[in-house]
Amino acid sequence: MGEPRGRLGRIAKGFAMFWWDFLVGDTPEITVAVIVILGVVALVSVVAHANVVAYVSLPVLLVLALAASVDRARRRASGD
Amino acid sequence: MIGAVSGSTSTVVLVGAVFLASTVEMVEALTIVLAVGHTRGWRSALEGAGAALIALAGLVAIFGPALVHVPLGTLRLVVGGVLLIFGLQWLRKAILRSSGYKAKHDEDEIYRQTVAALKADGATPGRDRVAFVVAFKGVFLEGLEIVITVLTLGASAHRLALAVQVAAAAVVIVAVVGAIVARQLSNVPENAMKMAVGIMLVSYGTFWTGEGLHVRWPGGDTMLIVLVAYFAICAAVMIRVVAATRPLAASGVAKGFSDG
DSSP: OHHHHHHHHHHHHHHHHHHHHHHTTTOHHHHHHHHHHHHHHHIIIIISOOHHHHHHHHHHHHHHHHHHHHHHHHHHHHTO | OHHHHHHHHHHHHHHHHHHHHHHHHHHHHHHHHHHHHHHHOHHHHHHHHHHHHHHHHHHHHHHHHHHHTSOHHHHHHHHHHHHHHHHHHHHHHHHHHHTTSSOOOOHHHHHHHHHHHHHHHOOOSSSOHHHHHHHHHHHHHHHHHHHHHHHHHHHHTTOHHHHHHHHHHHHHHHHHHHHHHTTOGGGSOHHHHHHHHHHHHHHHHHHHHHHHTTOOOTTGGGHHHHHHHHHHHHHHHHHHHHHHTOOGGGGGGGGSOOOO
């Protein structure tokens, strides 16, 4: 009885670890940035109904987040 | 007329993203299978790879039809968010590799390391469990990324069958070419392909999360092409800027190899 439960636990843990590595991994700043950006754009689009601001800000904010993550990696590699 | 152009635009981006992503992951999986086959024999290597392909096909068969029943707005928001995270990670890695801050993915080195590890483990008579497990794991883990790309892009675009066919074509083409050229997989321009996939995933992710958040894109689906061009230009600028800051001593990074 204990063995199947242990095996199920290992499978569940492996499944959770896969998604954690897949969505967070060594770049948690990207995951956090995407969630925050989508929250901001939701407020702009759904609450404020500012469509132009929403469709301009979404790609711009994403590139800023990417640039910040690349810069973080660059600083780490350079030892800054 | 505009609707037809919009539809074909999103189809072209969908086909391109699925094909390139599947090709890149399949090259990585094939490297491992070739290493296992050459070192421990082909029977267990092919059995492991075959079992992994069956498991992956099962995942598509189970989750594919289920995803189609999720409301489109919710599906595009969630899937778009996943694609944004996934795509930005790929793009970040490709930018760092192109600018010399991260070692390029080296299939030859991965092949050598896998062969060395398998040789050290010692051969076993009859069915080779180690060879089966290594081949299964390699194909399953790399294939899982193909499955996620196919399911998310295919289901959200309501073109799951097309996405599955494109991915299957990429897998077969890489397998056939790989079998012919054997160990010359390092000639595949993997970083450029990863850059293209990253750009397409982020473009699709941006478009769909926008739709999920009730953003009305000017030009409809045609906006996808504008987003692809925008992210490609931004990535090119980032590579130039980051490469310019690289100290000379860091150039040695290309000698190593890195995962993913």
